[in-house]
Amino acid sequence: MNLSLNEMEATAKRATRGGLYSWGLAEDAAKATRWLCARGLDGGAVLAALLQQEFAASLHDHTPQSLDGPWRCETTLCPLIAGVTLSDCAGRLVQGPIEMRQLAQPLLILPFAAQVARRLERPVTVTSGSWAAVTDGTALSMPQEAPDHAEHLRIELGGALLQLRPHHTRATPAPETHALLSRFAHLTYAPATEESRLLGAGAGLSDND
Amino acid sequence: MGSVAPTYIPRRAPEQVMRLSRLGSLHQCRLSFMRVLTRRMARDGWTFTRPVFAIDDKGVGHAVYTAQGPERAYSLVAFAHDLPPEMRSDRVIATAWDTTFTLFDGVPTEQDIERLSRNVPLQEAGRVSEREISVSRANRSVRLWAHFVDTLASGRQPDQDRIDAVGYLMRTTAVYGSGKLGAADREVIADREELQVPFQAEMLSVYLTRTFVRDLVEHMARVKGGDQAVRLDPAIARQLGIGNSTGLGMAPFIINHPILFNNWIMAREEAIARVRSHQTATQAEVDIFRAILKRSAVSIARWQSQHPIQIEKLAHLTSDMRALEAHVQQEALLLDYPWDRLVRWSETALSEEGQELVASLILEPYADEVDGLASCMADSNSDAFVIDGAMQIKEVRALIEDRFGWALSLDWEAPEHCARAWYVSEEKLEPRMGERFEEPIAEYEQPLAPARDAAAAHRALADQGDDRPIAEFLLRHPEHRHTIRRLQMSRIAPYSEVQDNTISATVLPIDMLRAKLSFFGATHFDPRSDRWVRICMYAGAPYPEDLTTENADLWVYPEGTG
Numbered sequence: 001m002n003l004s005l006n007e008m009e010a011t012a013k014r015a016t017r018g019g020l021y022s023w024g025l026a027e028d029a030a031k032a033t034r035w036l037c038a039r040g041l042d043g044g045a046v047l048a049a050l051l052q053q054e055f056a057a058s059l060h061d062h063t064p065q066s067l068d069g070p071w072r073c074e075t076t077l078c079p080l081i082a083g084v085t086l087s088d089c090a091g092r093l094v095q096g097p098i099e100m101r102q103l104a105q106p107l108l109i110l111p112f113a114a115q116v117a118r119r120l121e122r123p124v125t126v127t128s129g130s131w132a133a134v135t136d137g138t139a140l141s142m143p144q145e146a147p148d149h150a151e152h153l154r155i156e157l158g159g160a161l162l163q164l165r166p167h168h169t170r171a172t173p174a175p176e177t178h179a180l181l182s183r184f185a186h187l188t189y190a191p192a193t194e195e196s197r198l199l200g201a202g203a204g205l206s207d208n209d
Numbered sequence: 210m211g212s213v214a215p216t217y218i219p220r221r222a223p224e225q226v227m228r229l230s231r232l233g234s235l236h237q238c239r240l241s242f243m244r245v246l247t248r249r250m251a252r253d254g255w256t257f258t259r260p261v262f263a264i265d266d267k268g269v270g271h272a273v274y275t276a277q278g279p280e281r282a283y284s285l286v287a288f289a290h291d292l293p294p295e296m297r298s299d300r301v302i303a304t305a306w307d308t309t310f311t312l313f314d315g316v317p318t319e320q321d322i323e324r325l326s327r328n329v330p331l332q333e334a335g336r337v338s339e340r341e342i343s344v345s346r347a348n349r350s351v352r353l354w355a356h357f358v359d360t361l362a363s364g365r366q367p368d369q370d371r372i373d374a375v376g377y378l379m380r381t382t383a384v385y386g387s388g389k390l391g392a393a394d395r396e397v398i399a400d401r402e403e404l405q406v407p408f409q410a411e412m413l414s415v416y417l418t419r420t421f422v423r424d425l426v427e428h429m430a431r432v433k434g435g436d437q438a439v440r441l442d443p444a445i446a447r448q449l450g451i452g453n454s455t456g457l458g459m460a461p462f463i464i465n466h467p468i469l470f471n472n473w474i475m476a477r478e479e480a481i482a483r484v485r486s487h488q489t490a491t492q493a494e495v496d497i498f499r500a501i502l503k504r505s506a507v508s509i510a511r512w513q514s515q516h517p518i519q520i521e522k523l524a525h526l527t528s529d530m531r532a533l534e535a536h537v538q539q540e541a542l543l544l545d546y547p548w549d550r551l552v553r554w555s556e557t558a559l560s561e562e563g564q565e566l567v568a569s570l571i572l573e574p575y576a577d578e579v580d581g582l583a584s585c586m587a588d589s590n591s592d593a594f595v596i597d598g599a600m601q602i603k604e605v606r607a608l609i610e611d612r613f614g615w616a617l618s619l620d621w622e623a624p625e626h627c628a629r630a631w632y633v634s635e636e637k638l639e640p641r642m643g644e645r646f647e648e649p650i651a652e653y654e655q656p657l658a659p660a661r662d663a664a665a666a667h668r669a670l671a672d673q674g675d676d677r678p679i680a681e682f683l684l685r686h687p688e689h690r691h692t693i694r695r696l697q698m699s700r701i702a703p704y705s706e707v708q709d710n711t712i713s714a715t716v717l718p719i720d721m722l723r724a725k726l727s728f729f730g731a732t733h734f735d736p737r738s739d740r741w742v743r744i745c746m747y748a749g750a751p752y753p754e755d756l757t758t759e760n761a762d763l764w765v766y767p768e769g770t771g
Contacts, residue, residue: 004339004388006395014633023656024683024690031594063684081687088598088680115595169397170339189635190643190653 001178008171009034011178012047014185020056021080028084032111037171039140041107044173048180049148050079050105064100067092072101076149079105083112086155090116093124097156103128106153107146110135113155125159128152134159141165218485218549220478227474227708232463233720234522234561237765238569239579240476240586241730242408244762246416247750248580249403251761253279257420257753260316264425266432267291271326272424274417275316276753278403283342283410284313285417286322288330289425297348299382299454301639306332306346308379308421312414314340314393332383336391342410344392345384347418350375350452357426357441362434366442372449373511376733376745379422380452384411399587406583407469408729419451419747443755448767450748453731456741458639460721461631464657464707467695469588471702473728476582477568478704483578484571485549494574495542501573502537504766505566506530508732511767516736518717522562529563576762593698596690598680600697602673608696609667612706616660617667619710628714631657642718642740658712662692730765 003011013030017023029047036043055062055078062078064071064085071082077100086109092098093116103109109126110133117124118137126133128150133142141161173181225231237244249255256277264270274285288309296305309330313321321340328335332346353367353375360367386408388394398404423446431438463470490498509530514520536554544550548571555567572579610617619626630645632653640657643650656662666689673682683690699705710716718740726734731744749764751757 002336002338002391004391004394006388007391022688022690024692024694025687027594027691027694059687060685067681067684081684084596084687084690085598085680085684088596088683089678091599118592119595169394186635188633188653189638190632190641190650192634192636193648 001173001175003171005034005037005171008037008044011181011185014188015051015181018184018187019051025080029080032108035111035114038168039165040168044171044177044181046105046107048177051184053104070099070101077103079103079108083109087112087115090119093157097154100153103150103153105148106150122157123159123161125156127154134161136161139164218482220482223703224708226478227704227706229707229709229720231561232724233717234565235724235727236566236569237727237730237732238477239572240480240583241728242406242412243730243747245406245583246409246412247761251756251758264289264428268429272421273317274420276413276417282316283413284316285414286311286313286317286325287421290330299348301383301456301458302636307349309346310414310418311337311341312343312410314342333390338391339393339397341392342398343384343386343414344390345381345414347379347381349379350377354378358429358433361430361441362438364437364439366445376748377450377452378426380454381415382454384414386411405587407587415451415746420752448748450745453744453746454741455722455726457641457718459725460718461640461657462725463721467698467705468590468593468702471705472586472588474704476586480572480579480582481568484575485552487548488545490542490547497574499537501570501766504768505570507767512733514735519736525560526562529559532558593701596694597697598678600679602670602677602679603675605679606667606670609663612696612699613660613663616664621661621664625714626710627712629712629716631655656691659695659706660710661712666692
């Protein structure tokens with residue numbers, strides 16, 4: 001499918017909300033998805049994969065228990081709550097690297113690392129095993145595909161931007177991905193009733209005038 | 210130009226400007242997007258052609274109108290259809306229209322048109338590409354259309370009274386831009402000088418649509434009347450605007466785009482403050498104001514509405530106009546700070562409709578100081594979205610108290626204060642507003658009550674440590690994240706928040722619609738209920754072949770006596 005980035009963002013926001021995240025996190029997830037798509041990455045697929053993990057119903061269990069030391073929880077860390085917290089705490093990276101343990105969908109950390117890079121005006125490097133990505137906020141260097149889970153993830157200032165990914169102005173999710181996101185998005189829509197059809201939009205007059 | 214004042218009159222306070230009743234009383238001004246567009250096209254010598262007009266005797270076919278600017282061309286691709294009356298609906302849930310359109314980036318090839326002909330007529334059910342900037346549709350005003358075709362076909366001109374009663378031959382029922390239905394994203398075009406000001410592509414699309422509608426009605430009259438048919442008198446054609454029906458779905462726009470809407474309001478408020486700060490006005494400036502006031506009175510006299518709310522507002526506005534005309538005849542404009550005096554007088558003597566009319570009209574003599582502000586009306590600050598997690602709890606609390614102090618003492622559990630809920634319906638995915646206590650919609654509620662949410666965040670922050678960073682709170686309470694984001698945005702965008710309850714039992718969505726549409730430059734707001742409104746666009750504007758720097762700006766004010 002060939003979507004405008006606005007369409008991708010709107011779908012991602014509704015889908016994330018449909019996946020039981022708060023509106024604020026849905027906004028962040030949508031911008032993050034858009035950021036990935038604009039760099040030719042399949043942001044829709046990674047968001048869809050995250051939503052299928054159903055962290056949001058018990059988000060507290062997937063939230064870093066403490067921001068001192070490595071960020072971890074009893075189970076798997078949600079990259080949305082970890083990502084926004086990384087962005088919110090951008091200044092902490094000046095003191096030293098931030099580490100995360102058992103993180104789902106680590107690709108979703110990159111847009112938030114980019115926000116840190118823009119705020120601090122320094123490149124940020126994200127590594128997990130042999131996977132590494134560097135961003136200055138706008139440009140992204142990521143030679144290898146991201147894993148879908150990171151046992152150890154390290155985020156630190158610095159890094160060299162080599163082999164930049166080209167900029168994309170469209171999102172091209174697979175039809176299955178789009179269908180999955182749409183299914184989540186659908187959960188935010190109130191079922192239509194005849195009453196709401198008329199009252200909700202305030203119509204009912206003839207337009208043949 | 211008058212001398213620059215030693216005293217600077219500040220911009221009006223958000224608490225005054227951002228009340229819904231005032232937003233619902235805004236009028237067009239020099240910064241309106243239609244006027245910005247026509248001024249630019251005239252100044253830069255845009256040329257206009259109609260390379261294709263392939264409409265058959267039934268009125269079915271397509272046409273292309275190309276607007277060539279200094280660097281780029283844009284083409285309206287118009288499709289005309291034979292629509293059975295029972296399918297004609299202004300509602301967004303309609304599935305067929307009299308005419309459908311797209312604004313193409315450049316000049317379309319035959320292959321482009323073929324592709325578009327399979328998609329544009331379907332509107333939401335079709336797909337366009339990054340080569341298209343907007344998608345829209347329009348329906349006839351049935352009574353006026355038939356009257357025009359019949360009279361022109363029989364060699365006569367239409368009746369003035371019937372024209373006055375409607376004002377347009379067709380009304381658009383949706384104009385989609387910004388990546389909707391697969392079209393180009395705003396980012397793709399935002400850096401182009403001619404499209405930097407918001408909604409310029411959409412306004413261009415509507416401007417060319419008006420020309421197509423005029424051509425189409427003449428074509429249909431020729432088909433019907435043959436040699437007997439006459440062309441439409443250009444003076445009548447010029448009075449015609451394009452109507453527009455805007456429904457509830459657009460009301461959340463001003464809440465969903467806080468920085469963008471702030472920039473619109475702030476540009477106008479800055480313009481008002483600059484003009485009020487003039488210590489004196491020259492006779493020439495006063496003359497311009499008086500002349501425009503007179504022409505504005507003609508427009509207001511033609512403004513009709515059937516809706517009780519607007520009928521009452523128009524009655525006030527009509528008496529405001531009498532008071533205003535009498536007031537400015539008393540040489541009041543030659544005292545010191547004449548515009549500031551006028552604004553302050555209006556606040557004691559006129560309704561909000563009248564006050565906002567004055568605020569818009571005083572900008573007219575000062576093109577040099579006002580028009581450049583249009584370049585500040587876009588939202589290019591994407592970083593404002595990012596939350597500053599280091600902000601201390603006490604700072605956030607103070608920010609809420611400053612922005613939403615009035616909301617903190619409201620009982621948000623009381624039914625009258627939360628009677629409504631905004632939601633998105635399953636069909637057509639359009640925002641709607643329902644009754645929270647009568648319909649099963651609360652669990653689908655959209656975040657369109659910033660004041661209520663700010664009050665809730667304030668309560669939740671009450672027992673948090675003053676000096677702790679907000680990031681720690683948000684880690685445990687992500688449900689307040691959208692509220693904290695908006696609050697932080699308001700630090701750079703003082704007019705970003707409506708200073709009223711958007712879910713109260715008495716909220717009028719038409720106030721939000723009018724606020725937005727006034728910045729387009731719409732006139733003659735005609736609410737059809739508390740949640741949708743008809744307006745007129747481009748009435749009085751020169752057609753492309755007549756556009757000059759002399760007539761590109763003030764066309765919105767009718768000449769003559771009405």
